[in-house]
Amino acid sequence: MDETAKPLRIPPEMAIYAEKHDIFDLVQTLVTNLMVDKPEDPIQYLIVLLKRGSVEVPRVMLLGPPASGKRTVARKLCEHTQVIHITDSNILKEDTDLTKKALQYKAKQQDIPGDLWIKLIQQRLSKIDCVRRGWVLEGIPQTREEALSLQEAGVAPNHVVLLEAPDAVLIERSQGKRIDPVTGDVYHVTFIWPEDKEVVQRLEHQKAVSEEQLVAQLMQHHREVHALRKTYRNCLKGIDADQPHVDVFDQVCCGELLEAVSADATNMGELIKPYLESGQQVPDSMVLQILTERLSRLDCTTRGWVLHGFPRDLEQAEKLQESNFIPSRVFFLEMTDDVAIERVTLRSIDPVTGERYHSLYKPAPSPEVQTRLQFNPKDSEAQLLQQLKEYWANASSLQDLYPEAVHINADQDPHTVFESLESRLVGRLQNDS
Template sequence: MDETVKPLRIPPQMSVYADKHSIFHLVQSMVSSLVIDQPDDPVSYLISLLQRSSVDIPRIMLLGPPAVGKQTVAKKLSAELRAVHVTTDTLLQDQSELSVQAHQYTLTQQELPAELLITLIQQRLTEVDCFNRGWVLEGIPQTRLQALGLQQAGVVPEHVVMLEAPDDVLLERSEGKQVDPQTGDVYHQTFIWPVDDIVAQRLEKGPALSEKQQLAELQRFRCEVTGLRSAYQHVLKIINSDQPHNDVYQQVLAFVRTHHRPRTPRILLLGPPGSGKSHQARLLSEKYKMVDVCCGQLLRSVAADGSGLGEEIQPYLDDGRPVPDSLVLQVLEQRLSQVDCSCRGWILHGFPCDLQQAKSLQESQHQPNRVFFLELTEDVCLERLTLRATDPVSGERFHALTRPAPSFQVQNRLETRPEDSTHTVTHTLNQYRLHTAVLQSLYPDAVHIDADQDPHSVFEALESRLSTD
């Protein structure tokens, strides 16, 4: 092997370009479609995929117990997204051999075999309209077995919505069901009533099951719901349907308009001192293997390595003066350009602290694709910082309220860092508040997270927004 060959350096511009044009998402979508559909002519198939108006073709399943409102939501959703509304009834409407075979089961009130249902769905979803416009699958699957069968057949939704409501509400809705004979739209005297009086006048009482049958259907759903949730846990949203219909629909619509994008994470974590930036950065780094870039620690590390840049930085650290932005940006440029940051992504905290620094970062090759503000009141910041102290013997850090020293002896030897004094913390907080408004204006799409809760809850809030548009 030629030892003079240098390892491949992935330029940071690559991931910036890929994010801007959704390259990773496009490639993932195309490869997934190829593997699932296995076309005879892969090149022509990929060309047809690229010629579609959007790579974000809806693939939605709408699940829930009887009378929860699936049909009403599904019809509005398919109209809004111009997607094909697919139900068990529509699967039986064509005259294919499979549909005729399936129709025989419905005539004798028998349940469709899972294999037959899955074949019908697979056949329908590969037709041109579903391929080009996407689909909303209403009330299917009903069991975990059906869900697993659909997955094996390559029917993989991007969003699964499960509507929920108490049994007494569902029973009441079922009894008051009204149907428009011309459109098939479902209404209810209490829950959903048409605005148009002409529509209201032609409503007819919908087909209703007996209370015993309704309870049996509900019981069946309750037995399967855990398995369904497990099968679709990574794309599932559970929505309470016991609220005004329009509120339910808006929540469903907001969810199905989100998209999970594969991306190289470039995360900027901002917040006042004491908001937990370092702790959250460490948790994210440990779980997702991204590089934890703490600006303060990075400057100290470079100052200690004996390099020319480090020698320039050291006097500022010795005197407690701010390191000039030009030097900080050089250090960050070197670190964020390294292979681990380019491949695994990074999470930066401790920089930027003002508008000029933020603009400099934006003008560099290392623009963040996720910005989080950890929000915390000044009183809580002061409490978190000024009441903490370190044991010089063990190096452990304690807090007067949340983690007091284990003994009187340890308590007596605790030391408070100068930067944790009330005066210093108050000054740092004032500086942060002075610049936070302009930082927020520079990052209008930033996610704001309440940091005044336990660290695990803060981490979950961060984690849930890492790859969702």
């Protein structure tokens, strides 16, 4: 150091300029991200952050019990959003000193120490591809201890999706799996079967764990899931995985559209936030503006879209048509009010395990579980009757607007309903072609 050099004098105008243009906040944000992510190339990392500006990339944790469809949903989500798919197996494929150390434990059939595992995850997420495009962590974390360690390491998701399904369904799903050796995609003889005959011919049996092993894994999941819910309660969304995988994906990808908009630092986000926070209905004009913007994006224009529960009335439907977003197929799922009341008002959840129950279809397995079950206030009969009243008040006008709509009996098991929808959809596609 040159001791003869004069001290650097910063003119007071610089501080005023920095304050006016939020430079102090910018530097603090950059340094915070730098210290949390600890990238291998800090200069390139900072350049990416500056270019990205205020746009927040997706950081998603996709959790759930074995056989809940995490791999299928994660792959579709990454394909849809172009984010990086991270699994425990591809983390260990990195050519680094840390992975070499971890593989030594695997070679000895020993568990990788928790602190080393967290460093491996942090190392992978700090790479430029994850920083620039975002990431989906599939099946990570599995325990509350792992979740807290990730938080301490600065790995914080902006969305946590928890797939849920009854144990009986998961055990059934674990059997009959098939794998495509070319793409690695997983299929099932009952739930997911490829349409391409060439793919069907090359499918191979996937080695499945025994029912005893699966039950043990499910019990482990139930022991941890409540704690994981608490850890990520501010950004967690539970999704019923006991439905067609396309519906699960639609809920994962599109179910939080309004909430995602409200979280953005945009004028529209600020406008709709008070409605969502107070539980009020967002005005139609705002919903249409958000919806048409979303349907105009490239993925919807090239691949198509599915609207669930919208439009709710004739005015919404007409405004949707005026915006030139006209559905090519419309389905009405139908059941009596008594069946709807029975399905909704009798369902509950175990706050300890996260397991869902129904007084008729899936009662609690013991008096101990029964006493701690909780019911969602939104599932009350009074609220449901009001929703049904509003639906039937608008149903006939919507049916008149869509005279070619297909009516499906929804008072059946989910798989039968899905098959009915699929058969009508495939038939319509063949006729269109």
